[in-house]
Amino acid sequence: MKRTNLLKVSVFLIFLGRAWQHLFWDAPYRTFFWDESLLKPIVENWFGMNWTDYVTSPRTDTIIQTLIQCNGFLYLLAAICTLLVTKFNKKLFKIPVFVGGISLVILSVLLAKEKFYHIAQFFEHSIQFGLPFVYLYTFSENYEKPKLYRILKILIAVTFFSHGLYAFGAYPVPGKFVDMVINIFGCSESFAVSFLYVAGILDFILAVLLFIPKVDKYALIYAVVWGLLTAFARLVANFYWEFPLQSLHQILYQVIYRLPHGLTPLIVLVGVNLFWRRKSFGYRRKLLETR
Template identity: 30%
Template sequence: MNESNPHRLPIACLRLGAFLCFAGWTWVHYYWEGPYGVLLWQDATYDLATRLGLSWDEFVGTGADDGFVQKWIARIWWLYLACTLLTITVRKTSWVQMSGLVLGSGLLTLLSYASYVAAQRQLPMFIEHGGQMLIPLILVMALALGAGHRVTVTTAVIALIMTFAGHGCYAIGFWPTPGNFYAMTTLILGVEYSTAQVLLRTAGVLDLAVCVGICIPYLRRASALYATAWGFLTAIARPVAGMSWGLNYWGADQFLHESVLRAPHFAIPLFLFLLWRKPGEKKVSQGRQGASAELH
């Protein structure tokens, strides 16, 4: 491997986060359907079809997956699967694979924009996907420039701030708090609506506090650790709240991917936490690796 030893573990976190994110969205596109309808079912789309010499039925289909758009949406999962594999195989000198991941970041940005439009253009809906949109780019930067390079670290910090600022704005009530936030809180913790509201408001304040703390040298590592734990908990909340023994496959086919595709929400802060280890911790870790190598 071309990755230097001190940064092998942080880069592995990025690989895992990007892998799970693309894998989750691959499942969405394969099992369900990509959320592109809000971008396609518009007058501008009809005008485009007309300019291409296609009728509306030929362009969007009749419901039997026979239109240009339906065929495209049905096959796009292959692109996400390819990106999933690239997160495992990409190396420092693999410029073609790196370019593929950059294009994959563009696909995730398009998905985030579709969610933003579907949510009546609420800004937090777009920015809270920052971790998902940027993790392929952060992985590429970590390989090409180095995990500790200023550009790599700055991009990772921006991705973290976007994710937690978007989530925090919803939780604290700056924008209408999504109903599923209340549903997950009440189902998992078994509390009433009023208590759930207090918990969400508190979580929202802490989310915004993380966005500030991650920029302060004395607080950044503690902020990254909290963000890792909270990002993991909010990711697994979907299947924990939705899955049930009474559902087919326990509901895993419906809810598990919701957790998997949110892996960047905890993988990016974990990357930063490991990257900001104190020099003494790094020496201990390297010493253990050296001792292990001598034994073998």
């Protein structure tokens, strides 16, 4: 599969997974619409509605749920357009992809707000909200492959480093991280915390090695393996044979939009190797011709 196709598939998976989430489950929009300190003056002064009545109103909840559903359809449209966009129809089809990318940025802000504005929570989703814009960049007139790979490396480094901050314990270690390790390995809680601590350190090292020539490919290989494993870990840790279809419905969308965490370093790994191999081959051929 060509690296550009891998990029297309990655963006498609991000939009598909988020569409699944928004259409069938929930998203953190209530963390904004139920923020009393932010919206109470607007609700009571502009709309003349008591705050308690606003947050307990079924109509308010229906409006929020409708907004979530609309975003789900937006992501679904963006996923379809991602597969259909070409250099000939890009003026039309890139619009849903761009708007979907903006929506992913907003979603990441809301996820960070839900976690008391942890900056790492926002940047942990860098690959997810950054890839749609990177994909659109490949259709621009000033598109350059080396620049593409540099941008992707930055997205990978920021995503893994931010993820590592939680595993390392710079922020409170998420209970779902600990539970996943326990469920997969059948280990104690102390071992799970230690395992995550080491994983966090490796994420920090990875973020540095990505930008060191000659060793960056080993960091990319690790990122591919670890990115895919952490994606599938959600399914392995939370799958119940007693309820197979329900388990898949509840968890699979989380796997889908996280698969690009492993596919993105694969794009760079394949692309950079091919690029430099061709450049080296062209240089050797030109050298032979001058002799």
